[in-house]
Amino acid sequence: MRLGTRIRLYITVMTVILIISVNIFVYVLFKHFSIASELNQLETRSINIIEEIKQSDNRTNEEIMNNGYILSDGYISVVNKDDKPIVNFTTNVDYNNIQQPFQSKQYKKTVAYKGYHFAMISLPIVWENGDVVNLQLYENVDFKYESFQILKWILIGSVILLLLVIFYLNRVITNIITQPILKLSKHIKETQETRDYQPVEVQQNDSYELQELSTSFNDMMNKLQEHDERQQAFIMNASHELKTPITVINSYSQMLQRFGKKDKRTLDESIHAIGDEAKKMKYLTEQLLFYAQITKNKKENNLEYENIVDLIEEITHRLKHVYEQDIKVEVSCETTEAWLDIALFKQLIHIFLDNAHKYGESLIVVKISDNKDSFKIEIIDDGIGIPETDLPHIFTRFYRVDKARSRGTGGSGLGLSIAQEIATQQNIMIEVTSKVNFGSTFVLTVPKGVKNETSL
16 A cells, blocks of 8 residues: 555544544534533423422422413323322323333423423422322423434535545645655665666655655665665775786796796796795685685674683794794783684784784884773884875875785785774774884774673
8 A cells, every 4th residue: 555545544444533522522512512501491391390399388290280371382291109190281182191110309491292302300209198299390401402313414515525625635635745755765776776876865844754764765875875886896806906916827827838948047936936825825815715704794793701811912923933033022901801802803913913024124022011991902113104195095095005025025906995994993093203214103902891791
């Protein structure tokens, strides 16, 4: 069911229920007070008859009732304890025998008799012979019921008329409400068909909800566009990075076909070059796969409560036998344990140490300190440094400050991007300071966590 139809249906049904309920309330209330008014007037007449009977000494009770209290259209009866009428006065013979059984208490109500409607009151009185009897007065109120019928048809007609008006107004209002939504839906379909990220114009006269919907759509389009652009750039950069080793391998394979069998020097050079480029391709492929893995499994953290100093010293001790530079670890911590995904944390430290090794000169310093909530890890090298204009871009995939030197050191351009992704997942903050020809400092702020915390 369309939204506009649903809105019209809901509003119409709720309005019908409300109008019918109000009309029923009005009808019942009007009928109640109209009948009550007639019963009160009838009660006043009956009390006047009783007072006249009490004060009169010369006339019989029947004479009093006959001379002054004949109703305009009704019936008066005096009923004894045997339910037999003693006195009857009527304005219409059809009203005969309408009297009710004797009761010892006063009551009033409406009575239907032979198609007529009466307001009726019954009062116990002492008759002239000393017996207790019922004085019953009946007033024809057919005119009231006719007015009730007229009121009923007026209310029914008003419901039908209001329904027509409401249905028309619902259609107009629903169109006003749904028009921007339909426009947005049309724009989404056009965007889907054209694959173009076109934002929706946010109208100032739209409702707050529609403005929020349009703004959310525009934000989503911007994010999708950014994601698409990053994906395209990633594919282009990966292709470009793979193109160089493939070109080298292809060139040396052609040299082998021409001269490799005859020229031993060419053969050795080609084999070493192809082997080096194959290693670079393998390293780049592993980096690409690892980056895809950590970006896919963003929420799959496996935290353990470990000694962060021991982990770093384990990594640096192993790398001292590999790196040419000297690695120095300085520790000034009151506590040494934190919640970590050990595999990812080791990979993170290894990336920054490897970066310091590639671009450093003679010394790599790792400083570890702490405060109440976190550890501060500083990885300092004495290398070429990073120009200030390049600092905002160093975590971008495949970005290189010095492309020629980066290829020479075997860098893939993905290391710092992977590091930033790992740090984001582990709530680790990264800060960088650098000065050209003096080296760079990467500062990691690692939260300690709480000891009773469980793995996520």
